[in-house]
Amino acid sequence: MRKPAFGRTAIRTRRTVRRVAAPLVESIRSGTDWAESRLGSQRPNRSWQRVWLTRNDVRWRKAGTVVECFGVADGYLATVEYTDRNVTWQLTKGPVPLASALAAVALYLQHEVTPHIDADGRMFVATVDGRPIEALRNYADKPFEYHYLDGYSSLDELPEWVNQADLEPVYGRLAQRHRRELPPG
Incomplete structure (x- = not known):
């Protein structure tokens, strides 16, 4: 038996949001990594x-x-x-x-x-x-x-x-x- 239309719409909406947001999330992560690598030499070295x-x-x-x-x-x-x-x-x-x-x-x-x-x-x-x-x-x-x-x-x-x-x-x-x-x- 098929799910109701509301359930199918919610699933499609979540998938679409994930697909659209994934490149944005990845660019934020890579930007953070880039900033940490560029500023890492200016920050004091963290100790263990x-x-x-x-x-x-x-x-x-x-x-x-x-x-x-x-x-x-x-x-x-x-x-x-x-x-x-x-x-x-x-x-x-x-x-x-x-x-x-x-x-x-x-x-x-x-x-x-x-x-x-x-x-x-x-x-x-x-x-x-x-x-x-x-x-x-x-x-x-x-x-x-x-x-x-x-x-x-x-x-x-x-x-x-x-x-x-x-x-x-x-x-x-x-x-x-x-x-x-x-x-x-």
Whole structure:
């Protein structure tokens, strides 16, 4: 049975309004993105804000980027999510000890550098003059050292280029996590 004329008219009207308004909404969004990109250098740089901390996970946010570190069965994972592009990727190679996951997070939050994975599956970062850099860029004029990030078991072991002040309360809270094992059978 057909809908009454009033119902069909309402549906057609909503579709027409959406179709007509869609280009306008898109141009406003792109104009806002353009304005943010043009004025972004004039605005003070926003810092990372810790927006969530529980026994299982911690989350930082800056503009359209979210960095999260959370517990899984064998350790901790760290991820980066670009909310404006609906993209999420892993910052750690897989489950790692808590201190190693927080080292990878600090590397990204404090230095905007992501760790690399070597042929053996270990996370590493290159440093020049005591600062972490992207290891795969060409720095022929300066020798660099490699630091592996997967062997840390406490914050005291982290390198000096990691600011531990922001990580200590997070480490204290996440280290209290109770491991939940699946029941046998």
